[in-house]
Amino acid sequence: MAHNENSTQGAARTVVVDLAVALLVFALGALVAFDSYRVGASWASDGPQAGYFPFYIGFLICVCSGVVAVQALLRMRTDKAVYVTVGQLKQVMVILLPSFAYVLGVQLIGIYVSSAVFIFLFMNIAGRYSLLRSVAVAAIVSLGAFAMFEIWFKIPLPKGPVENLLGY
Amino acid sequence: MEELNSLLHGFSVALTPYNVTMMFIGVTLGVIIGVLPGLGGANGVAILLPLTFSMSPTSAIIMLSCIYWGALFGGAITSILFNIPGEPWSVATTFDGYPMAQQGRAGEALTGAFTSSFVGALVAVLMFTFLAPLIAGFALQFGPPEFFSVYLLTFCSFVGTGKGNPFKIVAAMMLGFAMAAVGIDIVTGQLRLTFGFTELLSGFHFLVAVIGLFGIGEILLSMEEGLSFSGHTAKINPKIVLETWKKLPRYWATSIRSCIIGCWMGIIPGGATPASFMSYGVARKVSKDGAKFGSGQLEGVVAPETAAHAAGTSALLPMITLGIPGSPTAAVLLGGLMIWGLQPGPLLFVEQKDFVWGLIASMYISNIAGLIVVLTMVPLFAAILRVPFPIIAPVIVVICAIGAFTVKNNMLDVWMMVVFGVVGYVFRKLDYPLAPMVLALVLGDAAESSFRQSMLMSQGDLTIFFSNWLVGSLTGLAMVALFWPVISRGIGRLRSAAPASPSG
Numbered sequence: 187m188a189h190n191e192n193s194t195q196g197a198a199r200t201v202v203v204d205l206a207v208a209l210l211v212f213a214l215g216a217l218v219a220f221d222s223y224r225v226g227a228s229w230a231s232d233g234p235q236a237g238y239f240p241f242y243i244g245f246l247i248c249v250c251s252g253v254v255a256v257q258a259l260l261r262m263r264t265d266k267a268v269y270v271t272v273g274q275l276k277q278v279m280v281i282l283l284p285s286f287a288y289v290l291g292v293q294l295i296g297i298y299v300s301s302a303v304f305i306f307l308f309m310n311i312a313g314r315y316s317l318l319r320s321v322a323v324a325a326i327v328s329l330g331a332f333a334m335f336e337i338w339f340k341i342p343l344p345k346g347p348v349e350n351l352l353g354y
Numbered sequence: 355m356e357e358l359n360s361l362l363h364g365f366s367v368a369l370t371p372y373n374v375t376m377m378f379i380g381v382t383l384g385v386i387i388g389v390l391p392g393l394g395g396a397n398g399v400a401i402l403l404p405l406t407f408s409m410s411p412t413s414a415i416i417m418l419s420c421i422y423w424g425a426l427f428g429g430a431i432t433s434i435l436f437n438i439p440g441e442p443w444s445v446a447t448t449f450d451g452y453p454m455a456q457q458g459r460a461g462e463a464l465t466g467a468f469t470s471s472f473v474g475a476l477v478a479v480l481m482f483t484f485l486a487p488l489i490a491g492f493a494l495q496f497g498p499p500e501f502f503s504v505y506l507l508t509f510c511s512f513v514g515t516g517k518g519n520p521f522k523i524v525a526a527m528m529l530g531f532a533m534a535a536v537g538i539d540i541v542t543g544q545l546r547l548t549f550g551f552t553e554l555l556s557g558f559h560f561l562v563a564v565i566g567l568f569g570i571g572e573i574l575l576s577m578e579e580g581l582s583f584s585g586h587t588a589k590i591n592p593k594i595v596l597e598t599w600k601k602l603p604r605y606w607a608t609s610i611r612s613c614i615i616g617c618w619m620g621i622i623p624g625g626a627t628p629a630s631f632m633s634y635g636v637a638r639k640v641s642k643d644g645a646k647f648g649s650g651q652l653e654g655v656v657a658p659e660t661a662a663h664a665a666g667t668s669a670l671l672p673m674i675t676l677g678i679p680g681s682p683t684a685a686v687l688l689g690g691l692m693i694w695g696l697q698p699g700p701l702l703f704v705e706q707k708d709f710v711w712g713l714i715a716s717m718y719i720s721n722i723a724g725l726i727v728v729l730t731m732v733p734l735f736a737a738i739l740r741v742p743f744p745i746i747a748p749v750i751v752v753i754c755a756i757g758a759f760t761v762k763n764n765m766l767d768v769w770m771m772v773v774f775g776v777v778g779y780v781f782r783k784l785d786y787p788l789a790p791m792v793l794a795l796v797l798g799d800a801a802e803s804s805f806r807q808s809m810l811m812s813q814g815d816l817t818i819f820f821s822n823w824l825v826g827s828l829t830g831l832a833m834v835a836l837f838w839p840v841i842s843r844g845i846g847r848l849r850s851a852a853p854a855s856p857s858g
């Protein structure tokens with residue numbers, strides 16, 4: 187856990203994030219409106235075209251995010267609230283980055299092995315648990331999930347070489 | 355009384371040993387979900403949805419709704435013992451519940467919370483029993499314009515009752531609608547917003563969004579606080595329960611008020627969270643001991659819990675009768691119904707009598723089951739809560755991943771879930787509300803097709819939404835709801851402008 191001097195320093199101000207998100211949402215809205223216009227947002231001989239409804243959705247997204255962006259710009263000088271501190275951001279990354287790695291693992295080697303490795307590493311490194319405890323929890327969760335989904339409910343989950351070796 | 359006969363029939367459907375077992379399992383799972391961070395009612399039900407596919411629809415929905423009741427009960431445990439609201443609607447419970455636990459009165463607070471939850475739910479179910487058939491019968495006359503105006507009312511009241519920036523509420527809602535539009539257009543068969551990615555053909559599934567936004571997003575938010583939390587221990591024994599029950603009748607007025615607030619806020623899609631805050635605020639203003647609120651008053655626990663549970667229960671009323679869910683969890687239940695081929699809406703009362711009345715009867719029984727489970731098993735749930743976060747966090751990520759995958763057996767959904775998690779984290783911290791986004795994603799297709807059918811009927815003339823008294827008053831109500839903040843401010847100004855003449 188980060189307890190150095192930087193940890194309470196702001197990593198980003200709320201207004202800046204607010205503005206950035208509003209602009210991103212605006213871009214999404216424009217994309218929606220543009221693509222709806224492409225497929226046809228007007229009236230055909232048989233009624234409204236496919237883009238008729240989404241076009242206005244995209245338009246409304248642009249209007250609302252535009253207002254939010256302007257509101258953020260107006261507060262830019264005065265509002266010094268911190269969105270996330272460096273310490274908090276580090277903490278969030280401690281779980282977020284391994285989660286991305288975990289999903290990649292699920293895709294490559296199946297869900298059971300990845301889950302066990304993910305829980306073990308997180309407990310052992312981030313949580314500083316003993317080797318034995320981490321292995322135990324990881325094994326129990328992974329085997330429990332296997333029993334529940336593959337055997338009991340017969341719902342297939344992504345599997346990899348290890349499960350293949352065991353005949354699943 | 356036709357309703358009573360139907361209800362008795364419903365009890366015969368719900369009271370099989372199998373269904374009652376499912377109720378107890380469901381409530382227990384629900385409480386566990388409610389006390390764990392990152393697994394709320396909505397995504398808890400979403401994750402457990404695939405497990406019920408092998409059951410009959412009635413048993414499945416009974417179990418799922420029991421998970422929902424359990425989650426409603428469970429939120430109170432974390433609020434009182436740990437000052438961490440497990441669910442947004444139990445934030446108001448922390449105000450007086452946690453001080454009570456600090457004074458060593460945790461048992462009293464928990465008993466009060468559970469009992470008032472039970473009372474709130476019971477009143478809401480009673481209302482449900484008699485109001486639901488009426489609304490469903492009424493809604494049988496609805497055509498596309500009427501349905502669209504009900505959708506409009508649903509979404510407008512989010513804007514009107516929401517506390518945050520209305521532009522953010524609308525933006526979040528419209529993002530939900532945009533996501534719902536992705537994929538094949540149901541009317542023309544054209545591809546929309548797929549940009550050449552075949553994976554996007556079937557669009558975004560709202561269950562994946564729910565699991566990511568609420569589950570992963572919650573874990574990320576909890577991580578900010580660090581890896582440790584500590585709480586108070588709770589002992590509940592029959593003596594404490596009985597003593598608290600003796601005290602509770604004193605707060606009958608608060609209970610009735612909170613029930614009314616809860617039922618009302620649940621039917622209009624304000625949801626349980628604002629209902630609990632509103633009820634707490636009203637109780638503080640009206641109560642003789644109002645000044646002592648916040649220092650550990652039992653009444654301050656009774657008020658928000660009654661309202662939250664009443665709202666949570668009545669949120670199912672528009673879901674069953676109109677097919678319009680009042681909360682994200684109700685939306686997930688609606689999704690479940692559709693997976694079993696049951697189309698929620700007025701016809702359900704005509705075509706699936708067994709199912710509807712079985713569900714309503716199960717609400718009575720399962721709330722009693724819930725009360726028994728929570729009162730007897732509090733020490734166990736408190737022990738689950740003390741499992742350290744470094745263990746809970748990765749396990750919940752794993753559970754969410756399994757849940758997201760099983761929705762469509764699609765790996766892309768698991769990636770999507772993590773991305774939705776980041777979106778949920780960023781949006782929550784910026785006060786973009788997630789509930790309207792999820793509801794828009796669920797109702798998007800239905801809202802769009804009713805809008806397009808209305809436009810076809812009128813040849814593109816928007817005045818069809820004012821064409822008769824029914825649709826006109828619904829649309830009018832929607833407009834009032836949309837501009838409610840402006841209107842109420844206007845009324846406030848008018849009142850303060852003329853304070854000179856003392857009246858009454």
